């Protein structure tokens with residue numbers, strides 16, 4: 001039986017992976033995150049509370065487990081916090097990943113690491129896996145350095161880059177685009193959405209499925225994984241409001257230049273998905289399909 005360790009199992013992707021992998025009898029699942037386990041829907045989860053500053057403990061547990069696959073879903077994901085707290089961001093998003101890659105190499109475990117469209121400058125989306133990375137903010141740099149550390153470590157790796165992930169899990173600490181728009185409009189609050197940033201929103205269940213496909217097929221290298229619709233953030237708002245039958249007149253368009261965010265954003269990302277479709281059997285979802293799946297598990 002293949003052993004899989006999910007690191008960062010208390011986040012949106014981590015919890016979704018725990019839910020999905022625990023339903024697969026062919027895998028033995030282990031989960032690691034800081035604090036208490038949040039995915040309490042899974043009984044008898046082999047859960048380890050970890051502290052990133054105690055790599056010795058993490059290494060010891062991984063040594064005992066002898067995993068076949070380690071999925072790293074742990075990251076500092078608030079782009080503006082990363083800009084303001086660069087030391088923390090680098091420690092979590094780059095240095096920890098470099099250390100984890102070295103441990104996985106020693107243990108001959110296949111590392112599946114999650115990266116981002118924010119490694120690109122957003123001047124010329126859609127991007128393929130071979131396009132040149134040029135981040136416009138510190139989060140993007142921290143994730144690009146992590147990719148380089150993984151690639152140079154000698155570990156067997158898959159790097160799955162993704163874009164604007166949405167979904168819902170228990171005890172969420174962080175909001176995402178769909179929940180934020182849905183909850184704001186339900187309260188009758190008007191919100192400002194930029195109409196000059198374009199993304200391909202990704203349902204977290206679809207990203208988790210891609211991680212599992214990567215495990216099943218033992219894919220190696222970089223893969224682009226996201227939803228199939230490229231749209232502005234404002235158009236996402238319109239579609240989300242329409243889907244939930246909410247008042248679209250509460251959505252106001254604003255240009256990015258009117259926002260005072262610490263971190264710059266790439267204007268237009270979006271991925272070419274051919275590699276993941278051909279080599280992995282990945283099936284990208286439209287925003288509507290993703291919302292349908294999300295609501296089945298709400």
Ligand SMILES: NC(=O)c1ccc[n+]([C@@H]2O[C@H](COP(=O)([O-])OP(=O)(O)OC[C@H]3O[C@@H](n4cnc5c(N)ncnc54)[C@H](OP(=O)(O)O)[C@@H]3O)[C@@H](O)[C@H]2O)c1
Pocket residue numbers: 008009010011012013014033034035050051052072073074075076077092114115116117162163164165166173174
């Ligand atoms: N969300 C997106 O739109 C998006 C887009 C592109 C790429 N990605 C990538 O996708 C991956 C998964 O993201 P996600 O959406 O699942 O993010 P998430 O919900 O924010 O989950 C990240 C997890 O990392 C944990 N973490 C952060 N700092 C930590 C630390 N110092 N010690 C222990 N745990 C720590 C968080 O713990 P706490 O919850 O306790 O803080 C959280 O559980 C990340 O690699 C991210 O960069 C995400």
